[in-house]
Amino acid sequence: MLTIQKNIPLLPLNTFGMAVNAPFLSVIRTVADCAHIKAHIPNHLPILPLGGGSNILFTQDPQAWVLKNEIRGxxxxxxxxxxxxxxxxxxxxxxxxxxxxxxxxxxxxxxxxxxxxxxxxxxxxxxxxxxxxxxxxxxxxxxxxxxxxxxxxxxxxxxxxxxxxxxxxxxxxxxxxxxxxxxxxxKTPNFNISYGNIQEELDRMGITTLSLKAVSAAVVHIRESKLPNPKEIGNAGSFFKNPEVPHTIYQSLKDDYPTIPGYTISEQVTKIPAAWLIEQCGWKGFREGDFGVHQKQPLVLVNYAQAKGSDIFHLSTRIIASVQERFGISLEREVQIV
Ligand SMILES: Cc1cc2nc3c(=O)[nH]c(=O)nc-3n(C[C@H](O)[C@H](O)[C@H](O)COP(=O)(O)OP(=O)(O)OC[C@H]3O[C@@H](n4cnc5c(N)ncnc54)[C@H](O)[C@@H]3O)c2cc1C
Structure with a gap:
């Protein structure tokens, strides 16, 4: 049954834990709900689809009709x-x-x-x-x-x-x-365990015969040890994308910073870990009041308790400016800003 809810708190619906309200919210459970809701949405009001709220930063109440997606199966x-x-x-x-x-x-x-x-x-x-x-x-x-x-x-x-x-x-x-x-x-696994420390984790778990279950469990263990659990500390995972730059730029940066990591993406392009750039600029573990940069993972911006979305957004702007100033690289936000 399609319902229209008004002035709904989005706090439990976003992993950053931002206390904002949706003027209107409808739960979409079927394709028919999509067709029916349109008649209720005023022309001037945009829609905002919402899943788990794990890649979104609310800096204000969304001026939109939130469509919470619960189409299952x-x-x-x-x-x-x-x-x-x-x-x-x-x-x-x-x-x-x-x-x-x-x-x-x-x-x-x-x-x-x-x-x-x-x-x-x-x-x-x-x-x-x-x-x-x-x-x-x-x-x-x-x-x-x-x-x-x-x-x-x-x-x-x-x-x-x-x-x-x-x-x-x-x-x-x-x-x-x-x-x-x-x-x-x-139907036939093609295991991809060369990335990160999956192999190391499988060894630690005592796995000698690979299985989908074992690889999945290894990835779960690694992620749990590295990334903050949003149920404990508000966050949306990596806040920035890893920048991709021309090889020539990467090479000249390497002359100045010999330890700068880089991964070749194509003949012309190298990807540089944004976490390294942010850490070099001194942001790792930074905290001001209730917002900051995670202690273990500088790509993750965090809300320790009651930070505002605008606090996190301004912090991201400061980080972008300092990386730009030091390395001449423009970081791009991965998280959707509302
Ligand atoms: C701890 C943590 C770790 C993470 N690790 C990773 C990672 O390893 N790799 C990675 O890629 N991402 C990662 N993320 C980011 C996030 O989990 C993914 O981007 C995820 O796909 C977002 O899903 P969501 O349902 O929460 O999207 P939301 O946050 O609800 O929405 C994200 C965007 O998609 C739109 N949207 C959502 N659902 C729909 C829909 N049905 N139709 C149209 N638009 C829609 C929203 O309007 C919004 O613009 C991480 C996040 C956290 C908190």
């Missing part, structure tokens, strides 16, 4: 000798879906274990971790287009996936609600 659409195609409701919790795949021996998503949020938000910023990006596993996505008032399905190529990027952050922003994602997963 995991369906096996088809299979062949090597693969399965699963259609997943956009409101499914991402890590529940990962664990479902691990239990059913469907391979591909295990390195993305424990990323917070929903399935529907995963394609929007092309979530990634431990050497895997979700774009490698997506067959199609389906969304309700509020301008055209119809369902639209895009294949993988049409989503224009990039590093933490897709068409959904650009042309389609603000006019759609993701309803379903179809994943193509493998």
């Amino acid at each position: 995991i369906h096996l659409l088809k299979e062949d000798d090597g693969s399965v195609w699963l259609e997943v409701g956009a409101g499914e919790v991402w890590n529940d879906f990962v664990q479902y795949c691990v239990q059913h021996d469907y391979a591909g998503v295990e390195n993305l274990s424990l990323i917070p949020g929903t399935v529907g938000a995963a394609p929007i910023q092309n979530i990634g971790a431990y050497g895997v990006e979700v774009k490698q596993l997506i067959d199609t996505v389906t969304f309700w287009d509020f301008n055209k008032e119809t369902l639209v399905t895009l294949d993988n190529a049409a989503c224009l996936f990039g590093y933490r990027n897709s068409i959904f952050k650009h042309e389609l922003k603000g006019q759609f609600l993701m309803t379903h994602v179809v994943f193509k997963l493998s």
Whole structure:
């Protein structure tokens, strides 16, 4: 049943723990709800789809109609000798879906274990971790287009996936609600344990025979030891993207800073860890009142108790300015600012 709620606190619905209110909020459970809600939303008011609120910073009450996505369900659409195609409701919790795949021996998503949020938000910023990006596993996505008032399905190529990027952050922003994602997963695992310290963790766990379950558990252990749990300290994971720069720029930075890390992305481009740049500028562990930079992970900005979104936003601006001044590199925010 589609309901309209007014003046709803969003505190429990965002992992930064910002105490803001939505003027209107509706829970979307079906595609039909998307079609029906349109008639209630005044023309001047934009929509704001919300999943787990784990990639969003509210700096004020959103001047928007919040659509909380709770479209559920995991369906096996088809299979062949090597693969399965699963259609997943956009409101499914991402890590529940990962664990479902691990239990059913469907391979591909295990390195993305424990990323917070929903399935529907995963394609929007092309979530990634431990050497895997979700774009490698997506067959199609389906969304309700509020301008055209119809369902639209895009294949993988049409989503224009990039590093933490897709068409959904650009042309389609603000006019759609993701309803379903179809994943193509493998029946035969192709373990990817060379990234980070997965192998080390598997050794520590005493694992000698690889399995999806073991790799997923290793990733969960590593993440739990490195990243702050939003239930304890408000945060939205990495606040900034890792900058990609031309090789020539990287080489000249290396002359000045011989220890600067870099990963070759293509013939022309090197990716530099933003965490290293931020740490070099002295921000790691910085705290002012209730907001700061995490002690172990300088990419993560935190709300220790009652920080305001504007405090966190201004801190991010100061960090961007200091990295720009010292290294000549413009950091880009990964988190969506409202
Ligand atoms: C501790 C922690 C660790 C993290 N680690 C990682 C990581 O390793 N890799 C990574 O990539 N990310 C990571 N993140 C970021 C975050 O978990 C992902 O970006 C996740 O996909 C966000 O999902 P969500 O449902 O919470 O999205 P929300 O925060 O609810 O929304 C994010 C954006 O997507 C839009 N949106 C959400 N759902 C829909 C929908 N159904 N239709 C249309 N638009 C929608 C929103 O309007 C908003 O603009 C981390 C976050 C935290 C807190």
